[in-house]
Amino acid sequence: MDFKILAKKFAFYAYYHLNCNSYDRIYFENILLSLFHEEIPTNEEINLEEIKKMNVPDTLIEELYTLLKKKDESFATKIMGILTKSPSEVISQFEKSAKEINTDVALEDFYNLQIKNYYIRKNEIDKNIVWSCKYEYPLEITINLSRPEKDNKEIKKNTIQKEEIYPHCALCKENIGYAGNFLSSPRQNLRVIPLLLNNEKWFMQFSPYCYYPQHIIVINEKHTPMCINKNTFIRLCDFVDKFPLYFLGSNSDLPIVGGSILNHEHYQGGKHCMPLMKSKVKYEIFANKQFTINYIDWYNSVLSVESENRMILIEIMNHILLTWENYDDKDINIISHTKNIRHNTITPIVFKDKNRYKSYLILRNNRCNEQYPFGIFHAHPEYHFIKKEGIGLMESMGFFVLPGRLKKQMENIVDFFRQDKTLETFLSEHPDMYSFKVFLKDLMSRYSKNIDTEILKNVLKVRVEKICRNILLNTAVFPNTEEGKEHAFAFFKCLKFNE
Template sequence: MNINNAIKSLVDYAVRERLIETEDRIYAVNRLLEILHLDHYTEGTDSIPYSSVEDILEKFRQWAVETNFVPNDSNEVLDLFDTKLMSVFVSKPSDFRKKYFELWKESPEKATEYYYLFAKKSNYIREQRVAKDIKWVYETPYGLIDMTINLSKPEKDPRAIALASKGLNTESEKYPKCLLCKENEGYAGRLDHPARQNHRIIPITLADESWYMQYSPYVYYNEHCIVFKGNHEPMKISGKTIERLLEFVSAYPHYMIGSNADLPIVGGSILTHDHFQGGRYEFAMSKAKEYDKIPIPAYGVELSKLYWPMSVIRLKGKDVKNLVKVSELILSIWKNYEDHQVGIISKSGDTEHNTITPITRFRNNLFEVDLILRNNRTDEQHPFGIFHSQEEYHHIKRENIGLIECLGLAVLPARLRDEMNLLKQFMFKKDLEGIYSNEILNKHGHFARRILDENQFSSEEEIEAKLYDEIGYVFMKVLENCGVYKKDNDGEKAFQRFIEVIHENLSK
């Protein structure tokens, strides 16, 4: 292939999308030549149409493999390569932030729209990969929930793992310390750490502390942002957490934001660096029915429960400080609260079990704080967690249920696409024996048997539709598993006992 045509196309793209100006063309070409180890360039006259920056970069990736410019064609290797190419067109952090804050003075919406579009134009968000995610909606008694099978996060290639292991740093030497650290901005990456030359972060102050905002490269929903602490410090839920979250939505009222819990099993995937997740999206939980509303006049706050598979307390009010006070009080009570009738034990020796997953938003001229009650205790019958996805559902989902999924957006493993595609073929032939004897599918055996016993199918398409519907049902049941107070008579009575303890303390 003619690499000159690819160079021209990428520079044309950058000018067209205003990543660079027309007078930057020659400079950009020369920077690309430097990266490609080429010493000359002849610009063609033909315009080569490409539908996206990823299509253009694919030409570079093909060239790199064909010419042995890269050691192999694994995603890890090629992502490091094409991100380095895009670094040519990305402005310095100081220039980027200057533009961002100029727009923020006009409105926070304009600033975040500019930032989000930049993340896509610079290929930090790889839109074609994100578009591969399988998405559907499942109707539950609690409302519609969003279902996704995440295909945008490529699985590790064994060749890249082998190469990376040769120069792997020890934990104490690791730089950046994690994927969230501010030191990722502009980092070239390595085989065990993604390249971030096209990554820009925005400094913000929350509760008089240095924090930063960025977008997730694997956007699970619209404008999926991550807000992370400037220092690499572990997750810790406290009244300060609520204060930070409410300060954020005060500055960005068009965004919701929340935090994963701070304990294993019920927490997110990165507990070593304090961070939040937000964005411009209305999650299913935000639309859940409120019931048993209790006014708290002394604080100007209304408290209610949510009809949701997990156990959620919602607070509403206009005064941020009072919302923080009430939230902090609820958290302090919950941290030490026990109800043995429903299996809630707050500590095992010095090990804490009770925590919360908090979410905040600004809606209808009121601030809202949702507190999802979590408990991470295990026992012999439930080694993965008493209030966690139970073993009968592990064939679909066994990973932690974090913030995003608590809110009603399932993020399911990529393996399910191929497994369901293969499963429907066996099910159409009613070959249960083949399913049980298949190393990949045997975990779905009871699942498939029940569906075949209860339904008649005339095509593989009908089976596929039913399988995805049943996956939605499983995810709903997983959320119910994670609820500390079950949606039955005993659960509701126990939830009300906790509410009465809160009310009693707030009335003092």
């Protein structure tokens, strides 16, 4: 194997998998030869059947790393960017399919292109640990091995990021084709599709972390902060009108109860049926011929609004938002403002069921107090060793994305139970496990060191599930108790639908 052969293989990969014709193939081979400092192509035959069968380019990228004698991700991404049609050609192809077939097929093809061109690293994503479970309601849990973990302090710091950083943030359109630097990942193979939402310029791309298949991110062309208002609801409805098989939701616009990027307005969605979308109604707040408002049977505090009329839906959603933004109930720690600082916000989600619009409004409050300095309605400190990041859109809907470090940490615990070591020795050997101390002490009090490994693994899994459930209960502004129910009803009364 040499660079000449690899250039030929990559060119044929593009020919079979990236919508190239035979002219493009010659062109790509020559471009790659020059990139590899070679002058003439190889005469050697290569196994075309093998390349034809490839679902992803990972084998070729491994061959590249072997020849380079190092893992140069930036160089690999650059090659895949060269082999991918230009941003405008990808957009034209998308628009053609959307017009001639439908938007669903167009999105599916776009998604497959982003897998084939190594933007979505399918092989890596398939290594994530994924499972579902059911307590009062279903939950889905994934230990994501590729996404970096961010805590709330870091997220706050990012909102005051300096202007001169290029690209401003990971979502700005200037990432398209960018080689990356110490702060941002190489994105030569990123392609996006422009969208008009609420008559403003937005665009969409797939998430490289791909929490579930076709995990889409919808991004404002302007680098402008997250903001939940009536325009948000209009844009969400515009999106589901264009892509009726997808849901779209927004993280809230405040730290602690929002997502990891607050400084650039964006939404997330997909075709996946999230656990919350399988929930049932706990109580009908109001219904007439035009719309229905329900209180949802769920871990945290969620209202749903349904209507066939999108104007009515948007007005009702906005009315609930505005009422909630100024709502106080000191007995259960809900204080909407501290001086001029707002604490109340919502996490909205919209999807369509045939002609009917369905929406969820998850009520949120980001206040902190002495007892809960990280957030009263945030994961309480005893659970931070599992998840300390903000409980955003995904988790609120029952879809937990846990940090990749947990895989190794769970393996460490299994090893600890196999070894004859004291807890102190184990912790001194694994400083990152200090936050697990209380958890480990509790495990040791219940299980002996000779516990069967498979049984222990299952115990750990169930413990993680229960913590995820408890974290969601922590985020409920109206506790899931009889008393909490009365407080929720006091809020529904303030909505004045029955007057």
